[in-house]
Each structure stands twice: as structure tokens, then as C-alpha cells.
Amino acid sequence: MVGGERIDGVWCHIWRRTDFSGEYYVNDLVLYADGTVVCDGATDLPGLKRLLDVGRLALTPPDAPVKVDERSKWESPWGEPRTPESFLLEVADRVEELNGRPAAARRCWDAAGRYAREPSEANRELLRAAYLAVPQHLRLFVLGDMDRLDRPLRILLTDVGAHVDGDGPLVTPEMHESELEYFRRQAEAIATAEQRRAALHADDPVTAARPTVTSHQTVYPRGRPAEPGLFVLRNDFPAPIAYDGETYASVLHGYWALSAADTADRARIREAPSGRDAQEVGSGVVRRDGWTGLRLAVMAGLLRAKFTQHPELGAVLLGTEDARISYTGFSDSPFWLDARDDRGRNWVGRLLELVRSELALTQEPQRA
Structure with missing residues (x-):
């Protein structure tokens, strides 16, 4: 609570290095909508980057074994490893979500829908930029499709005549059209769901409510x-x-x-x-x-x-x-x-x- 206003937040676990022994232990990292990060004291996103850079905070304990996925990138059901850089992107993304603004996943969906409606090369490049803006370790699940994962996006972003990810299938014009149709169907389903939600919530106010009024005991x-x-x-x-x-x-x-x-x-x-x-x-x-x-x-x-x-x-x-x-x-x-x-x-x-x-x-x- 700041000045009677509630600031929403989220949290996750992170490894923190002790001052005395130099060993790492699990600690809570709390992120608030105003960009404040609380773990090793209070800081902001640039401060969090510095703590990660100097090893004060870590995503995994330094002695943790590195898991190697020997399958091809196309066949692998596992996302890319989380790195300090991709974690910072995720943190910035959560700030956007907490403030009610579209995060990277939403922007990627919007770009895919735009490309499906108008499959121009310019829209394809916008889709590529939106996809690459998704934190690397979260891209595999950006569509929320547990069967197809992010493969529809990877196919669309691969040129016809090239192999997806270098070791995947050879892309054909028919494959591109099939994935464009996938996003058209998804867009129709989303539009139908939003129309139904609007009908069910027809009595909701059309403007945002006033900020919370807090009555303190004084x-x-x-x-x-x-x-x-x-x-x-x-x-x-x-x-x-x-x-x-x-x-x-x-x-x-x-x-x-x-x-x-x-x-x-x-x-x-x-x-x-x-x-x-x-x-x-x-x-x-x-x-x-x-x-x-x-x-x-x-x-x-x-x-x-x-x-x-x-x-x-x-x-x-x-x-x-x-x-x-x-x-x-x-x-x-x-x-x-x-x-x-x-x-x-x-x-x-x-x-x-x-x-x-x-x-x-x-x-x-x-x-x-």
C-alpha cells in the first residue's frame, strides 16, 4: 500500500548469495507494478541486472548440473534455457501485465493475426520482431497450444525452401498457407469468445472505476x-x-x-x-x-x-x-x-x- 493505493505485485524464487559464506540459498523476489524489485533490499530493473551481473542473485545455483537436450530443436518439447537476459525481459514483461498493458505474448498474437489477415512481407517482419521480443525461455509456449507449441510461428518465419530451425521439415507454400489458416481460425475463435463475454458482461461499466479508497483506523x-x-x-x-x-x-x-x-x-x-x-x-x-x-x-x-x-x-x-x-x-x-x-x-x-x-x-x- 502506497499513499492508500494498492500496488499489485508478483513473486518468484531466486538464488541469493550470502554475505558471509558466499553460499547460495533460495529467496523470494517480489516485483511490483511500479517497477520496484524487492529481494536484496529494494531496487529497480537496472538494479536487478547489476545484482545478476555480479552474482549476488542467480537463477540457478552455480554448481547445478547443466541439462543437455540431445534432440533436434524442432523435435524438442523443452524451451530454451532461462538466461539472465531473458529473465530480465520476463520481469519487464510482468510489469507491463501488472499495469494492464499488452505483454510480449499478446503483441505476438496480435502480429500473427495481422499477418494472417494481410500476408505481406512487411507484416511478416513485424511478426518476426514480435516473436523475438518474447523472452527466449517462454517462446515455446507463447501460443498456449500444448500440442503444436510455437511451431506455427517458426514455420511462418522460415523461408519457403528452407528447413525450420535447420533440422526441421522443409517449408513449402502449402505449409505457409496452412499455418496462416491456423491463425485465422484462432482469431475467429477469440472474436467469438470476446463477443460472448461482452454479452454476458453487458452491465459492466465502460470506463475504469476510481482508484480504491482506503479507510484507515486513526x-x-x-x-x-x-x-x-x-x-x-x-x-x-x-x-x-x-x-x-x-x-x-x-x-x-x-x-x-x-x-x-x-x-x-x-x-x-x-x-x-x-x-x-x-x-x-x-x-x-x-x-x-x-x-x-x-x-x-x-x-x-x-x-x-x-x-x-x-x-x-x-x-x-x-x-x-x-x-x-x-x-x-x-x-x-x-x-x-x-x-x-x-x-x-x-x-x-x-x-x-x-x-x-x-x-x-x-x-x-x-x-x-
Whole structure:
């Protein structure tokens, strides 16, 4: 998370050399969409190249035996070995993917489709450049065809009258036409699938959503600011709520009071000085029967009451428009929070988005 914005990333294993013994051990290499690489500290792509060049990082342990494939290149089902150069190309490619831009494999497919539609020599050279831009160790599987591998591309890029890869079949005009037809069929299948997907997802927005809004748990030792801003989204924000025949000073007061089995405990929680005090008191009382199955509906009801009974707070919630709301913190259960591990369910954030949609619906002009 950077400035409240989530930066997506991917990871892989890599060998790292120790400072003391010089031996190598397996470590995690993490790559983020902004190009940051984290392994031996934080660096970028040029920094990763330097670490590979000096042997600080390695793709395989230096003493690993080299596997030799004695079959011809045409017959081999194995890709080219991964080298530091091809690995750096793969890393740069993943940055493109993380940012939603077409990576080398997609560009290769696009070039193949263009050549199949218009088989000119200029388009063939564009296809060759796109194919060679795919990291060498990934080219064999660039088409995602486990039967034919990348052979359709290698045939098209070999001149008529020459052997593919030097030891493969002799290319004929008929072979070229057969592979062009292969890509035409693939293009038709992709177009059909995209049309079906567009029909199934016809209600999806046509523009990108706003960046995620993150609601952080904040402590104000000198008092809350005069303009609370997004703090109004927090469950401990003081806003009297009439719900289920009682009035609660905040969502937390209502939630923990309604969780209690005993009437006296409910009154003590309701009268707590602050939302967090209500949580402290409520966490130590006996829970009402079936609370686990009821708590989501209660939280939804309390949030709905808060933002409908206080239009000025509802306006702040509506101001987040269609952004995903990430509700974070350190005092609540991961069930409610957008936590980093798999336990984080972000239910408060999801319910806030639901209430926001309901508020928007009530403000929509009535249809005639």
C-alpha cells in the first residue's frame, strides 16, 4: 500500500548469495507494478541486472548440473534455457501485465493475426520482431497450444525452401498457407469468445472505476479535526443512530450492544464513552445465541441507518463514487477488515459500497 493505493505485485524464487559464506540459498523476489524489485533490499530493473551481473542473485545455483537436450530443436518439447537476459525481459514483461498493458505474448498474437489477415512481407517482419521480443525461455509456449507449441510461428518465419530451425521439415507454400489458416481460425475463435463475454458482461461499466479508497483506523490524541473527511466512514465515528428501538452513539456502540445476550450488558455497552470503549466492554460479555450468523445483517442495518439518518455523512460516502472501499485497521476482526492475509474479508468496506449504491438509488430521478 502506497499513499492508500494498492500496488499489485508478483513473486518468484531466486538464488541469493550470502554475505558471509558466499553460499547460495533460495529467496523470494517480489516485483511490483511500479517497477520496484524487492529481494536484496529494494531496487529497480537496472538494479536487478547489476545484482545478476555480479552474482549476488542467480537463477540457478552455480554448481547445478547443466541439462543437455540431445534432440533436434524442432523435435524438442523443452524451451530454451532461462538466461539472465531473458529473465530480465520476463520481469519487464510482468510489469507491463501488472499495469494492464499488452505483454510480449499478446503483441505476438496480435502480429500473427495481422499477418494472417494481410500476408505481406512487411507484416511478416513485424511478426518476426514480435516473436523475438518474447523472452527466449517462454517462446515455446507463447501460443498456449500444448500440442503444436510455437511451431506455427517458426514455420511462418522460415523461408519457403528452407528447413525450420535447420533440422526441421522443409517449408513449402502449402505449409505457409496452412499455418496462416491456423491463425485465422484462432482469431475467429477469440472474436467469438470476446463477443460472448461482452454479452454476458453487458452491465459492466465502460470506463475504469476510481482508484480504491482506503479507510484507515486513526487515533486523534489532540481531538478530531473540524473537517473529518473520510473519517466519517469509520464505525467509531460519533453519529447517533436510531436502530431497533434504541439510540446508539456510533455503529460500534450498536454492534457490540446488539451482540450481547444480557440486557444489562447491552445497557453498559450503549452508555460507553466512545465507540472503542463500547468495543472493549462488548468484547468481554456473553454473546447472544447465533450471533455469528446474525452479525452481518446487524452491521448492514446499522450502516444503512447511519448514512440515511445523517445526509451529510451519506454525501461523503456518495463522494467516493464507484471506488472500491478498503476498510483497514488493527482493532477489529479480519472478518471486517481488508487484511493482507486470506482471513481479511473486508465486509465493512463491502457493506459501505452496498449502502452507497442504495443511497444513489434513492437519489435517482423517478421514472415516469
